[in-house]
Amino acid sequence: MRLGIGIGWRPEIAAEVEALTGIDWVEAVAENLCADHLPGSLVRLRERGVTVVPHGVSLGLGGADRPDPERLAGLAARAELLGTPLVTEHIAFVRAGGPLTASPRLEAGHLLPVPRTRDALDVLCENVRIAQDALPVPLALENIAALISWPDEELTEGQFLAELVERTGVRLLIDVANLHTNHVNRGEDPAKALDELPVEAIAYVHVAGGVEKDGVWHDTHAHPVTAPVLDVLAELRSRVDPPGVLLERDDAFPPGAELAAELETIRGTLRSAARAGTVARAAVPPSSPVAPAAAAPAAAGAPAASSALPTPSAPSAPSGNERDTEPLGAPRPGARDRTAVAQTALLSALVAGTPAPEGFDHRRLRVQSRALAAKRADVVAKVAPELPEILGDGYRPAFLSYARSRPMNGGYRRDAMEFVERILVSGGLPDPVAQRRLTHWWEDRSGPRPPGRTTRLVRAARAVLVGK
Structure with missing residues (x-):
């Protein structure tokens, strides 16, 4: 199966995506799709023969808990609805706490890196x-961008991914922008990661833009693709012809002509890297004992690089120095508990202001904490667009102040409700018209239930305003 060149489908640019020529496939965020019907734009694209791949962001497969059956069922339903050849998710954790740690459940609101340790693996x-057992099609997992590094890691990114593939047969979604991000933020060499990971397991590739601020690379998906990211794409193409390459854009959407130009730049990068690889291989005599690094296979005995998705291999047994007596696939005793404690401590420091765990860079934790709060504010503004409209320029500072003292634990819609409740209970707004609109907004969404203390306070506040 070849996917070809694609672009991330988002509702904000649905018309622009439909108008693009030469698009073979699109990727849609799974959680933004209903499980029983599709947006008209995706229906029309599918009727034209455009493949649609659902891309999940909320499973948290790198978390200490086992995957939520309801989330898996939802992803499976979307795969069935789309008739997709595969589904994708991330190597990340997105929530922590709960029964494994006897602590409140916390949500990150974004993807966080798992430690590259044996326990986490x-x-x-x-x-x-x-997840593989619950899904009707193959699964591919994406490497993520990170602002922070875990202390005492035991594996490199390439080693971690290689062993994951060996033990599960899962495919890989390699994001070259994330490899560049980790190069800037964590000092990791993208070429080394590509040398170590099994490139024959790549299902497709992401390309996206970002921006560097104060020595930190922010993977924004809201800026044009930069030359260093294209250089990593060329490095990857020199090793393997990926079945698919996709441009991601999630914010600050440009006109369709700019998207088309970025796609053409990606095509040109792939063509140039392929030609360069052909020349490099031709320059090496057949009897030469050393081939160029770009032409070398991923590992001794690995299958030849191919544009087709490989058939997943059966998980291999752990080596003798790991665990000889446990069932294949079972984590070592205590691995989940240790992972849960470590991830909860980190997430609590990021979203609840608890002390930073030992070994982390405190400055980077502050950067990550601010980034999570900003992401949270952005998403709440999308799921509840009335709030920035009502609050105006005061929305963002008010939300960030709220987020510093109130971790998210019930999803973005619940977050929006609790944010408004805090405003109303803490004295409301000086503008009576805005106060009235905000009160109506909250009451319209609070649902039929016995009024609690917050509801009574809101109603009392409204009564006072009406009386005026």
């Missing part, structure tokens, strides 16, 4: 197998 592998 054990947990991830078991979670991946659970």
Whole structure:
């Protein structure tokens, strides 16, 4: 199966995506789709023969908990609805706390890196197998961008991904922008990661833009693709012809002509890298004992690079120095508990202001904490667009102040409700018209239930305003 060149489908640019020529496939965020019907734009694209791949963001397969059956069922339903050849998710954790740590459940609101340790790999592998069993099509997992590094990691990114593939047969979605992000933020060499990971397991590739501020690369998906990211794409293409390459854009959407130009730049980068690889291979005599690094296979005995998706291999047994007596695929005793404690401590420091765990860079934790709060504010503004309209320029500072003292634990819509409740209970707004609109907004969404203290306070506040 070849996917070809694609673009991330988003409702904000649905018309522009439909108008693009030469698009072979699109990727849609799974959680933004209903499980029983599709937006008209995706229906029309599918009727034209354009493949649609659902891209999940909320499973949290790198988390300490086993995957939520309801989330898996929802992803499976979307795969069935789309008739897709595969589904994708991330190597990340997105929530922590709960029963494993006897602490409140916390949500990150974004993708956070898992530690590259044996414990975390054990947990991830078991979670991946659970997901594979629940999904009707193959699963591919994406490497994520990170602002922070875990202390005492045992594996490089390439080693971590290689062992994940070996033990589960899962495919890979390699984001070259994320490899560049980790180069800037964590000092990791993208070429080394590509040398170590099994490139024959790549299902497709992401390309996206970002921006550097104060020595930190922010993977924004809201800026044009930069030359360093294209250089990493060329490095990857020199090793393998990926079945698909996709341009991601999630914000600050440009006109369709700019998207088309970026896609053409990606095509040109792939063509140039392919030609360069052909010349490099031709320059090496057949008897030469050393081939160029770009032409070398991923590992001794690995299958030849191919544009087709590989058939997943059966998970291999762990080596003798790991665990000889445990069932294949079972995490080592205590691995989930240890992973849960570590991830909860980190997430609590990021979203609840608790002390930073030992070994982390405190400055980077502050950067990550601010980034999570900003992301949270952006998403709440999208799911509840009336709030920035009512609050105007005061929306963002008010939300960030709220987020510093109130971790998210019930999803973005619940977050929006609690944000408004805090405003109304803490004294409301000086503008009576805005106060009235905000009160109506909250009451319209609070649902039929016995009024609690907050509801009574809101109603009392409204009564006072009406009386005026």
